[in-house]
Amino acid sequence: MNTQIIGLTTPLMALVFFATFLLLWWRGKMDAYVLGFAASYLFFALGFAATHLLDPTSAYLFHATQALYTAGTVSLLWGATRRINQPLMVGPIVVTYVVAAIVLAIAVAVTDDVAPRLYIVNTSYGVMFAFGALTLLHSRRRELFDILVIGLFVASAINFFIRPVLTLLVEQSIQASDYRESVYYSVLNLALAIMSLMTAMTLVGACVSDLVSSIRDKSDRDLLTGLRNRRAFEADIDDLLDRARHDDVPASLVVADIDHFKQVNDLWGHQAGDQAIANFGKLIQTMVRDVDIVGRIGGEEFCILIWNCPENSAHKLAERIRHAFAQMAHDGISENIHLTASFGVTEWRSGEPYRKLFARADSYLYDAKENGRNKVVSAGKPADRKTGDRTASKLDAEAERAAAAA
Structure with a gap:
């Protein structure tokens, strides 16, 4: 029952943050990077819902969730890198997704065991977050929220790399029909809820900080020339x-x-x-x-x-x-x-x-x-x-x- 509640709460929470970022962008007249954050939580909400509602034995479940989670991850990384005027490593991320999708298709075709699928998709997400963290580290900006975002990306990468390994040490094999009853699924929902909340709160804080800085900067600028008053x-x-x-x-x-x-x-x-x-x-x-x-x-x-x-x-x-x-x-x-x-x-x-x-x-x-x-x-x-x-x-x-x- 608790797993069911968490499974439904996580996508609803993601939708709340989607609306929050959308409101910040609209009312605060903020840059497009905030829309990137909004899009990421919309994709995450859809991915969470698909994970919880779709038939776990269907061949398309992992393909659908991989596409949605990847879209959310890329939107999140794009927003974070645009915020500090750094280009996102699009090429390596696309290659990571394509390779993971091909290997995932093979895994789904040859075995009903979910474990290989978990290794594949989680590793790809970890690699993407690692690329995002590396991009942010190239920037000279080191304000509080910049450091927090880098830390969260590093933590997310590590989490995706080790979570399936640690969980599958307890359950060496998970059949698709038993996926939602597994320890891994419970850990997944809890980890997603915690990481999504921490990341969203940090990004909201970064957006609010940027908004305050923008208002302060406008008050310091001469309207005619754009120079300091x-x-x-x-x-x-x-x-x-x-x-x-x-x-x-x-x-x-x-x-x-x-x-x-x-x-x-x-x-x-x-x-x-x-x-x-x-x-x-x-x-x-x-x-x-x-x-x-x-x-x-x-x-x-x-x-x-x-x-x-x-x-x-x-x-x-x-x-x-x-x-x-x-x-x-x-x-x-x-x-x-x-x-x-x-x-x-x-x-x-x-x-x-x-x-x-x-x-x-x-x-x-x-x-x-x-x-x-x-x-x-x-x-x-x-x-x-x-x-x-x-x-x-x-x-x-x-x-x-x-x-x-x-």
Whole structure:
């Protein structure tokens, strides 16, 4: 009776988790990996139900359950690997399934003993979970739930490898007609219930953690550019400067400001100005590394902390950004107008707080603005004499034409 209850409870529990993951994906607007988890528990529920309800003497029972459990396992592994942006080892898993299916067909055809079938299918599941664990181990992510998922996959692989061996030491042979009355079947149901519950709770925890992180990240992002907002930038820069101090690594700060931005808004409207800001933010993002920190700290002002970078290298990076921005076209702005930006660059002095670092870089930005704009200024390369501002002349001409047209 207890076996019957567990046999029915396990698929119902799997359906509950299927609905849970589906709800998380839908209401939380989460990535497709959550759908992978949902699909896995739907397939597991169908597999559990088939194991419990289909005729144990039928030739197709193990083929049906193998297909369903494999689909559930692959969905689970796909979801876990996609969550950390790692490719699933599809080829080896497909080969494992095909080989197991062929050998299983032979075993079903030649003997009524269930034992060989159990060895075959459990070994294939163990191999698949081992591939999944290896894939996760290739990732550098090692947050709490990442470690727990890896541990569960390793435990699942070991469980599938040793469970039939240990059980069949007690029952050397199990006839198909006696399968549901066997010790193995009782152990199977209990093990499936426990492992499914543990895995599901861990994955739900991982999804909730990811959802909270996503909400927090969105609150830290500037909606127009996708870069860090000022609060998030200053929090992250404090952490990175502490790390630079600990590791004795150089770091440099670049402060950038789009030139004549008020005139851009006055002439072409705020939508065109927003487009220019978004373009500048995207340009900067493409020209820095993942280890660097970029933020929009004001209306048209941006900040970049460049990790492991002395001042002269940071100056060169700022020059590349300046040159690339000056070549860009912007929707809503006259084709003959090429916006420019000015930059201040300075290297962090070990032990100094961010506010002093920023004040120094901002003073170099001021020098760039006062000496012609569209240039990069640092301690090693101070501003040259004031040169003509071509963009200003063109903007003045645009303003005169707009006034005449009005």
